[in-house]
Amino acid sequence: MALLKEPDLGTPAKPGEATVSVEVDGHPVTVQEGTSVMRAAALSGIDVPKLCATDSLEAFGSCRLCLVEIDGRKGTPASCTTPVSEGMRVRTQTPRLEKLRQGVMELYISDHPLDCLTCAANGDCELQDMSGVVGLRQVRYGYEGENHLDLEKDTSNPYFDFDPSKCIACSRCVRACGEVQGTFALTIEGRGFESKVSAGAGEMFFDSECVSCGACVQACPTATLQEKSVVDLGMPNRTVLTTCAYCGVGCSFKAELRGDELVRMVPYKDGGANEGHSCVKGRFAFGYATHPDRVTTPMVRDSIDDEWREVDWDTAINRVASGFRELQDTYGQGAIGGITSSRCTNEEVYVVQKMVRAAFGNNNVDTCARVCHSPTGYGLKQTFGTSAGTQDFRSVAQADVIVVIGANPTDAHPVFASRMKRRLREGAKLVVLDPRRIDLVRSPYIEATHHLQLTPGTNVAVVNAMAHVVVTEGLVDESFVADRCEEFEEWAEFIARPENSPEAVEAITGVPAEELREAARLYATGGNAAIYYGLGVTEHSQGSTMVMGMANLAMATGNIGREGVGVNPLRGQNNVQGSCDMGSFPHELSGYRHVSDDAVREVFETLWDRPILSEPGLRIPNMFDSALDGSFRGLFVQGEDIAQSDPNIGHVHAALRAMDLVVVQDLFLNETAKFAHVFLPGTSFLEKDGTFTNAERRINRVRPVMSPKTGKDEWEVACEIARAMGYDMAYEHPREIMAEIASITPTFAGVSFEKLDKLGSVQWPCNDSAPEGTPTMHVDAFVRGKGKFVSTPFVATTERSTRKYPLLLTTGRILSQYNVGAQTRRTANNTWHAEDVLELHPHDADDRGISDGDRVSLSSRVGTTSLRAVISERMPVGVVYTTFHHPDTGANVVTTENSDWATNCPEYKVTAVQVGLARQAEVVAQ
Amino acid sequence: MTEETPPQVRLANEIAVQFHHRPPEQAAQAIAQHIRMFWDPRMKAALLRLAAADPNSLDPLALAATREIG
Known part of the structure; x- marks a missing residue:
């Protein structure tokens, strides 16, 4: 198709029925209460000129270009910040408005380079468009006065440039970083004429907290934030709608091409999973597809010691x-x-x-x-009847309590994490179960109510203890259980046993009993409570048991079968x-x-x-x-x-x-x-x-x-x-x-x-009963009929710390890399994470004479590798962490044959290890 | 168990320990059913051979389960 330009209605949609009728330039339109005049106008087919407004961000009202006249009201209010009211009559085109808008545009253009014909954004610049829309014909102030035209360009990010000389200080990038992405890395530094966009405290983009999600680039109405690929290759001229091939969020993208050359990937606003947002991998890290390492011809050899021979198909x-x-x-x-x-x-x-x-x-x-996620398949099938998460991603916006277990969504599922963080900023409570202090525990405007920093391998003991609190403190949703579930009595008798109490398991799990009790009470009584989990649940010797334990907890509290609740696996790979x-x-x-x-x-x-x-x-x-x-x-x-x-x-x-x-x-x-x-x-x-x-x-x-x-x-x-x-x-x-x-x-x-x-x-399910699919599962009945409670006794893993291997290793993923790194290592994402490192607590480092950046050996009963140490208080004492993105590190040299009892999913999350300063000989040998 | 423990024995014992909370007869049936549902025939055959050759290597419940399978 030709280049797809999605309509921008200026401000976000409001929920509910359309009940407010207004008239814009004589055109009637009925919209939801709280809708802006700008959006109502756009829905009636009239685009009000704008620069600081875009429908992915809340109205800001700074550019003064979207002024309108409203019958019965004084002045010329900004249409983006003015909500409609019943019977309102709006005029968007009058001589007075035309003059005001031209005056505003004159000011903008007087401090903007006049290089449109050679600018990378030529043809895709809202400032350029608005100049035409408002009929700008002159700039009375000239171009010789004080301006920002000499500001230096920041090219430090591998994927996009920041050219402050083209910035109109609309704050769209700053707001996108906060509202959409939830990172809050950007700010407006200075006041008045000195105002300028800044990444962090005057840092270069690459050195800042920026996570390169691209939301700011997408929001920028000019060429201030521009993909390097557009600068190099030119503006694309056609679009192919497709789906990202990285994590299980499955973001929809507009692949934008110039001829047959892919110029950029832009998140698609109508994408059900991502609704216009992206992360650094999907947005930018697609260069591996054309990397010179690609092999495109079949090859054979007789022995693995022989050279490859190219052959025909x-x-x-x-x-x-x-x-x-x-x-x-x-x-x-x-x-x-x-x-x-x-x-x-x-x-x-x-x-x-x-x-x-x-x-x-x-x-x-x-x-x-x-x-x-094989334990997800097993556990959810046993309890609910099918092997899949219960909700759509939008559901998190209705959650009042969000429980994140063994998942690190800001790194591994960043686009969903942004949705989750938005809901948390709105006031939802957060409970995190993780040995590490992941970013979600404390990030801008978000702080977990409870971080249950459990010992690796004790998930089942913790979830059982939460369920014990629910059952013994009378927090069970009796009617849900009676109507929708079976085998509750047997399970309740099991879970109420003293050995499952928070106090009994505290010594095993390391989680203070009273805090666990508070977390359980919050989950059971805090409104809609949703569980989101990752491989920190499944990759254990009791991965399947833990999945069933979470399902038990959700059923016992009635947190299944409607929006805002559920048991939701965050899947690792796209498919x-x-x-x-x-x-x-x-x-x-x-x-x-x-x-x-x-x-x-x-x-x-x-x-x-x-x-x-x-x-x-x-x-x-x-x-x-x-x-x-x-x-x-x-x-x-x-x-x-x-x-x-x-x-x-x-x-x-x-x-x-x-x-x-x-x-x-x-x-x-x-x-x-x-x-x-x-x-x-x-x-x-x-x-x-x-x-x-x-x-x-x-x-x-x-x-x-x-x-x-x-x-x-x-x-x-x-x-x-x-x-x-x-x-x-x-x-x-x-x-x-x-x-x-x-x-x-x-x-x-x-x-x-x-x-x-x-x-x-x-x-899915998508069939005659649900011809357009099923966003929420188990609404009236479980797939298996009644939800089944399954007793989940805690059985400790045989992988334990010993005198020889006194630490526990857990593994995971980092934002910029993906899985074994085959794709991301062949992109500029490697700039952020060129090697796997070992995170360990300062106490464990001190004990071993290890300083930050030292090369250390990592040994388990099955193997040894070496990597660089990073000392971090995110780790609890006794636990170390690494990623497995680089083959030369080979983190899985040390992981063992232990696996989930039901599915044989490997126990990546618990390996007893020892760490020590690497001897030079070991490093050379590797 | 050691690294030399045959995988079928190791896996059967790992399953068995999850059912220790159940009455022995029920547990053996559940273990046997799990193995029937998820194991390749050659693994089941190997387990039965190993159970016959060295019954002490198996958790008693796993051993009982092999009788259900066999």
Whole structure:
């Protein structure tokens, strides 16, 4: 499509019914109470000139350009700050207003460079537009007086420039940083003529608190804040609407191109997940798609010690097919399998799991959700009946109490974090359960009411203690439980036992009993209470138990089934939800239906014309174990770097080495490719055509911005492998794949590309009962009928601190990097985080003679690595923290084989370690 | 358990310990059902072999569960 310019109505919408009728320049319009005159005018088709107003920000009233006349009122009020009232008659175009506006514009232009023809924003500058709109023909003040034209440009940010000479001090950037992003990094420094935008206390942007979300750039009406890519490449001239490929928030973006060259990604205001906001990754870090490291030609080699040889697609596919068939002929049908990727589309994932089940003839398919949110799938299915979060993201705006457990949304899900922070600034209470003092605990205008700084590995003890308070202090929502749930009595008897009391578990959890009691009371009685959680819940030996514990707590207090409440996983990758939905787990077909269900299997067998095994296949860690015992010999890995991301890397590497045929499909020669025999080049999200499903079950379209650099779509490759193995699988277009998914998956029955193109997105279940999707689940009944209480005894992990390994390591993510860093390390995001570091408390550092910045060794019972120390009081004593974005650090060298009992999700969050100053020899050796 | 413990034994014992709060018969059934629902056939077969060869390596509830599976 041509360049999409979204309408800007000047001020935000107000909630409720449209009940106030006014007339603007003779045009009647009815709007919600509290709506500004400016917005009412825009809704009636009349754009009032403006500069400081934009509909993503509250009205400010500083530019004085939007003046109007209102019958019966004196003067010329600003239309952005004036609310409508019944019967109001407004005039936006009169000679008096024209003169006033011209006068205002004269002042602006007298202190603005007249370089429009060479300015990067030429054609996309509101100041330029408004000059035309108000009919500016002269500037009586001349250009020789005192001005800001010589102010120095700040180019320190890798993605955008700040040119203060072009600033009109409208404060849109400052307000966007606060209202939209919630960081408050920008301010207006000085007064009067000296007023200027400043990042922090007169710092350069790069050195400031700025998180490079791009909200200020988007809000800027001039070229003051401008993407470097626009400066370099010119203004884009066409738009492709698509979806971000980073975290599970799933932001909608306008990919803006100049010809065939992608110039910038701009968050889409109609995007259901992000509503016009973005983070540094989605907004700017897309350069990896065209990075020189991209491999675009298939490659093969006989041994992992050989050099790669480039081959054509047919040769590569035949090598894969014949190799896999030979392994099955020799070692049995179950000797091979595949791993699907949460970075691929639903359609690509579906086709790969179909390839495994129908062409390989087994259920040895798993997905990278195994190592992140598989406990969510298990726990929510047991209690609620389906494996998904209960709310849409908008729901947080109705929450009165927000409980964040084991999640760090400001780093890992920043766009959702901005929504959450907005609600917290409005007065919602915050409870944080985390060993670290994450940013949310105390940030501008936000302070957690309770930070339960628990010892790693004691989540279940804490959630049980909260539930104990609810049950023993009479805080249960009796009618909700009676009407909507089952097996409450047995659970209540269990949870009320003394061993679950806050006092009993205080010594284990480290959480003061009285504070835990207060937090539980707040959750139960503070109004709408919502739980948001991340991998700090799931990546434990009791990850699934903890998910069920949270579900119990929500049901007991009636915090399920309406806006503002719920149990909400914050998914790590863009399509974790989708890859699970598509039948990627070895025990489930699409829509979370067990392979042992004869009726379900028959549907697939009829459509696919192949028998499907009725017993589960191997999970990823089982594949590694089976590779080492010799029963599993070949693996297809779609877009996942298991040799870096999975725990106990030494074990993973040994398993990969033991296999006869490892096939990697990826953008880059990643760590896993070092163990591969065939490399199939993959496509970036900018080349994909399909859908992603985000953490709120929202199915979004992913549209190709460019044709596949590899010459093939990834789903085509899977189809060709299947055909080469004797199973006829073919589609003309990914919409046909979605049509097949919809035909056999009840929760997707109403989904089609046509519907998504029409509605923008839908949230599953989407079927005849909910043709436009389901924002909130379990409203009248749970998916399983009654919500089920499950007793969740706390069982301590076997991973404990010892004399040899006295500290506990927990791992996580940082804002600028993503997962194993394959994408973000190939962008300027690396500027912010060029290496993984180890955070530790000053006391632990002192004990070991470690100073900030020292190189330290990090050892566990399975391995040792070294990295730089950062001393931080965010850490509690006895706990250290690192990220796993860089392969040279290899944080997973030290993580262990421990896993969640129900799902085998690795216990990344608890590893007993020792830290010491690294000896030079160790550093060199590494 | 040590690093040399067969994975099937380690995993079965990790499941079993989660059901210690239940009456033994119920617990064994629940453990067996979990293994049936989520384990690949070769792992189940290996567990049964290991249970027969070295029953003491298994948590008593896991051992009881293998009888349900078998």
